[in-house]
Amino acid sequence: MITLIYVATLIPTLFLGLQSSSIDYDAVAYRTGVILVEDPGMPYNPSWETLPNTSDSQILRFGLALSKDTPNILSPEKINRFFCSTEFVYPDDYQSRAVFGNYPYLFNISFQMAGSNVTQSVGDIVPENYGYTRRVVKVKEHSNATMDFSGFNVNPITGQPSENYTQNATTQSFSVYFNYTYLLDNGPDNNNPAYQINPLAPSGSSGITGGEGALINLTDLNQIPQNYGGINTTVNLSGIMVYRSVSLAPLGTGQSPFVGPILNSTNPIQFELFVDGNSTPVTNLPIPVNDSVSLYIPPGLLSFLGQGDSSTLLNVTMQFNLNQQDWYINSTQMPPYGAFDYNYTNPYITQPQLKDGVMEVAVW
Incomplete structure (x- = not known):
């Protein structure tokens, strides 16, 4: 009985050294990427990106998806608001609305449209070791x-x-x-x-x-x-x-x-x-x-x-x-x-189109 109790007490520490920080950071990066590209954010009605600067406290969660029904299809307005350095402060505003958790993670989140040389980003310079996720998405262009x-x-x-x-x-x-x-x-x-x-x-x-x-x-x-x-x-x-x-x-x-x-x-x-x-x-x-x-x-x-x-x-x-x-x-x-x-059948109207983009999240 004493041996059994000893072994049961010892087991949790046997695997402690196998838990690497990279696995943890990869998981956090993946979770952050999912939130950003598959969720429209909170509040949804009215949508968070439309709230004025004075209402930043009402923004509970960043999400760049166009709607609840369109995961991986992003809103250009949400992208621009998310990466606006005059609207939000790194890391505090992003920690509580995109990364979550009590651990003070550092991170870098970037986005680039296909065929563009411009990269929008927020965060620190990426170090040697970090968790990482990359999401290929679509962005809805206006008509x-x-x-x-x-x-x-x-x-x-x-x-x-x-x-x-x-x-x-x-x-x-x-x-x-x-x-x-x-x-x-x-x-x-x-x-x-x-x-x-x-x-x-x-x-x-x-x-x-x-x-x-x-x-x-x-x-x-x-x-x-x-x-x-x-x-x-x-x-x-x-x-x-x-x-x-x-x-x-x-x-x-x-x-x-x-x-x-x-x-x-x-x-x-x-x-x-x-x-x-x-x-x-x-x-x-x-x-x-x-x-x-x-x-x-x-x-x-x-x-x-x-x-x-x-x-x-x-x-x-x-x-x-x-x-x-x-x-x-x-x-x-x-x-x-x-x-x-201005409608869906007029030959002079270019209808909304989806353009490729890449979202990258690095966490350490």
């Missing part, structure tokens, strides 16, 4: 709309422009509308969030932050004006207006469902607006336009302007002023709402 006017021409028989969204006037508008109900209910692959155009915050969110952005490109605009009478037509982008509706006007009635504008801006700081390929965003309108306009609607703005309501129709309009009557882009005659439909 965008691109209208190329390089083929614009006048019909030689009628003398009218071949594009049906132009008219002879000095004030012309190009509008894009977002039908939130359609976008949220008719996404590809059984409405898989990975391929869905989602203008709203996660379903059930009590806030109005979150949701994806959208990019609208108008290119080769210098092909449109006909410069009547030998006088060059000059064009100015004079304003950006946003209209909203939460009910659909009956089709065929000629009625527009939009009211407003709820936003009428000559200082488009809510957006990122670029003209003629310049890399500096425009901050004041009007501004002359020659060749191109790129309007980027950042994540969260569509949700805010739509008041977080899935029954919203939102119309974003760019207004152009010409120095003389001429042909230019004008979507007021486009059915059904006099605007360019």
